[in-house]
Amino acid sequence: MKNYVIKGNICYSKTREELCITENGYIVCEGGRCAGVYETLPEEYETLPCYNYEDKIIIPGLVDLHVHAPQYAFRGMGMDLELLDWLNTHTFVEEAKYADLEYAEKAYDIFTEDLKNSATTRACIFGTIHTEATLLLMEKLEETGLKAYVGKVNMDRNSPKYLCEENAEKSVKDTEEWLMKSQRFKNIKPVLTPRFTPSCTDELLERLSGLQKKYQLPVQSHLSENLGEIDWVKELCPGTACYGESYDRYDMFGNNCPTVMAHCVHSPEKEIEMMQRQKVFIAHCPESNANLSSGVAPVKKYLEKDMKVGLGTDIAAGSSLSVLKAMVTAVQCSKLRWRLYDQSVLPLTMEEVFFMATKGGGEFFGKVGSFEEGYELDAVVFDDSKIKHPQTLSVKERLKRLIYLADERNITAKFVDGQVIFREN
């Protein structure tokens, strides 16, 4: 059933500055796509079935542009280190467990269930190096009805023996096998996932680039997150002018290769220009960047340059799977960056983080993240009545409050690409 009407208080972004609110309005869904938002329902749609959410708040589904599914198992723990030590001490040890499908099954059940119940409708997800466990994750996600890109991770150097692929050839062979097996999924699509430059030999990146071209795949990876990491990449790639170039020289940095890079906290001007020109998506992960003492990305600057920016939770360097919390943390961190470090880059507004969490990140998936005409209909309905208040609030006040205070308990219904994922009553 992909033709229907949803009624309620409708909030969505047109641009990063323009937040549109239609009180007691109607979203029309035709064939899974948005056919417009109306204050009064046009006659031609009156016969369509209507999900009536009356006084509730309806926003586009949230987009998590960067999340590591296997790391969900140790969220909230091991926050005492910076990136490289954190990877070696906590992360790689955990990811190695996914060689065991029984463990993967238990862990991915928990991740998938929580993601389904959250306000997230789309995500770019890292798996592990393990083909079978990654397919299992995709299968579980497929069943939820959510849409996501999932990547089997590639890493063939500078990784502990128990989590290092034999060589570039074997890594790519496994990846191609995984790609073939991934074709059975409808909602979940594969994304090439070289972990980050330090984990990938030149040969591996070159071969992955071959796969990218052969199958027209998108790519996700990490970029300029931590100062120690950036120095290391400089050593590893002596010919490059910036970290971004280590991907770009293998044609995996935007242009004809849809790319999302997590972090970009310390990107130099040259890298920023390249990302802008080549339309590389930035997954801004504020909680992760605080937890690992990485810093704060100059996000307002990226937005002002009309670069492609969305939000990522970056589980488990971020502790929370909630993109609502990522929105709040993004604003808070941008204020501290402004106050403590650089008054030339202004703090983010609520309108801007709402845009990033919806239409900004959604663009990586196509026409996603807004209720404008032609957008795939992803929607989340919030019942904020349990967040008690002594007086009447405007819809905009309720929306702002909800971003700070709501969690999965306040979600009444969720739609992805026009399909109902769940709904109360």
Add this chain to the structure above:
Amino acid sequence: MKNYVIKGNICYSKTREELCITENGYIVCEGGRCAGVYETLPEEYETLPCYNYEDKIIIPGLVDLHVHAPQYAFRGMGMDLELLDWLNTHTFVEEAKYADLEYAEKAYDIFTEDLKNSATTRACIFGTIHTEATLLLMEKLEETGLKAYVGKVNMDRNSPKYLCEENAEKSVKDTEEWLMKSQRFKNIKPVLTPRFTPSCTDELLERLSGLQKKYQLPVQSHLSENLGEIDWVKELCPGTACYGESYDRYDMFGNNCPTVMAHCVHSPEKEIEMMQRQKVFIAHCPESNANLSSGVAPVKKYLEKDMKVGLGTDIAAGSSLSVLKAMVTAVQCSKLRWRLYDQSVLPLTMEEVFFMATKGGGEFFGKVGSFEEGYELDAVVFDDSKIKHPQTLSVKERLKRLIYLADERNITAKFVDGQVIFREN
């Protein structure tokens, strides 16, 4: 019933570095006070009734050293301004409503209910200038069984007409009347609450100091939160060497006057020395300081000087009433301060924020915030089994994870001063 045993996994601080964990241990409560933590229950206590929380996690009740009860009504809203504009635009407008007791009743019911259900057992609370509404707040809090200091706010200058007391004399007369009426409460005690120096004439502070001495009252206020505020105090108090002196010259800054000052983000060395010498408590409010772009207090430095430091949620400049969240935010903000601003002050550890949230802030209430012998027994029992995990975790791992991920849904029981506040089954 104030003699009993609580069984479970017991976690508490002895010092800011030493987190004690007794797995499957026993806390003995005698006459409302802790008589020791034991791995094996001594024979003499075997006949006492036992609350058996088996595999759950038990920590001391959390202490919120700074929270504005009337502002709870607009938490999560109006986060687009710095302190002084935020006060004028959002805060004063809201606080004025508490002249209406019907509104106060509705609003304070919501605040009190949420505080009761939280992990907080003790709090230092600001009311408004209104005597009756503040008494109403105290009455509602008294019924919960929680222990708290509550202050009727004093402000007789630089405040909008609708929220400004007539003059110093009237302000103090009302305050004394409120003090008299407060005597009927057992758990809830009055605290003198000059809002902050900009809102209080010299005459008012002098008269309040008289009340302080007459009734031996503690004092709470704000200090060195925001750069604009600090400049303003400098103008208002030309004779003072630092903001702290504006309270100290009226003997309301530690020594014989138990004092808690919120924020201390930008305290100069002289002020820090004075706070250290005079044992002034600092309420560190990290979320508030981020939301209002105030900055980050150098908390590690305060701890290393053995100063008195606890945590505050500072509703509604902070959006969350959860001291657990304040702990996480304190660590995150200290990391960003270290990375972005000043590498001479190290980030906070989980052990340190746990200490601040319990024994550090608890000291303002006496022997509170630990399970060491002689401490008043405040305890919160967490059932973290709903925070699913694919493998076995140590109690310490579970505690860390709980601090990041738990909320009121995970609280099974709560004790204050040996009394049961609530408990499941």
